[in-house]
Amino acid sequence: xxxxxxxxxxxxxxxxxxxxxxxxxxxxxxxxxxxxxxxxxxxxxxxxxxxxxxxxxxxxxxxxxxxxxxxxxxxxxxxxxxxxxxxxxxxxxxxxxxxxxxxxxxxxxxxxxxxxxxxxxxxxxxxxxxxxxxxxxxxxxxxxxxxxxxxxxxxxxxxxxxxxxxxxxxxxxxxxxxxxxxxxxxxxxxxxxxx
Numbered sequence: 001x002x003x004x005x006x007x008x009x010x011x012x013x014x015x016x017x018x019x020x021x022x023x024x025x026x027x028x029x030x031x032x033x034x035x036x037x038x039x040x041x042x043x044x045x046x047x048x049x050x051x052x053x054x055x056x057x058x059x060x061x062x063x064x065x066x067x068x069x070x071x072x073x074x075x076x077x078x079x080x081x082x083x084x085x086x087x088x089x090x091x092x093x094x095x096x097x098x099x100x101x102x103x104x105x106x107x108x109x110x111x112x113x114x115x116x117x118x119x120x121x122x123x124x125x126x127x128x129x130x131x132x133x134x135x136x137x138x139x140x141x142x143x144x145x146x147x148x149x150x151x152x153x154x155x156x157x158x159x160x161x162x163x164x165x166x167x168x169x170x171x172x173x174x175x176x177x178x179x180x181x182x183x184x185x186x187x188x189x190x191x192x193x194x195x
Contacts, residue, residue: 001172001182008047008185009054009192014143015084017134018043018051019151021091021120022071024063039063041087045154050191055079062087071126073134086137088148089130090122090156122156124167131171138181147183148172 008016024039040063043052052058061076065087077085138146151168152158172182 001169001174001184002180003184003186005186005188007188007190007192008147008149009050010190011145011147011183011185013083013145013147013183014141015086015138015146016051017073017086017088017146017148017151018048018058018062019045019090019149019154019156020048020062020066020071020087021155022066022089023091024066039067041066045149046187047149047154051085054192054194055085058085071130073130073137075137084141084143086134086146088134088151089126090151091120091126122152122158122164124152127151127167128171135172144181145183146181147185149185149187 004011020041021044023041025042027038027040028035029038030036038060040059043049043059055077058077065074065076071089073086073088075084076087079085134146137143148168150160150164152164153160158164168184172184174180
């Protein structure tokens with residue numbers, strides 16, 4: 001895995017991974033005179049919020065993906081370039097362990113003791129499982145480069161140095177010395193409004 005500083009959405013890559021916490025909101029709307037329910041994902045990370053601004057339908061596409069396929073990466077959108085947009089799950093859809101609740105949500109009352117995924121810190125086991133599926137997708141489609149952000153370090157509240165940097169290098173190991181398929185992009189603060 002190679003590390004660069006830049007903007008995830010403008011680097012040259014075949015695919016972009018967007019961090020997702022696995023939670024879905026069901027909204028009811030009217031379509032052709034009938035009430036229908038639409039699953040949407042609410043992006044909470046900076047990367048997700050920027051992706052949502054670039055591709056307004058991404059919330060519904062990821063919501064549909066989660067509701068049908070669960071917390072596994074997969075192609076949810078193809079954009080110009082062509083680039084493929086993939087969700088990468090950093091948190092579970094929900095959980096029951098109170099000790100995993102982030103401090104900001106500790107006083108929130110939850111009925112039934114089932115917390116939404118965004119209440120938790122990043123889930124290393126889930127990220128490791130997602131990395132294995134993502135690597136399989138990269139091999140299957142022959143992508144040369146996949147751009148990934150610093151997973152788990154925003155809303156996941158995990159430390160970059162001493163934790164996530166080493167972990168990501170472990171779960172995205174190079175297959176050869178020349179293998180730079182995974183491009184870890186440290187955000188440079190720039191915001192892209194259109195591509």
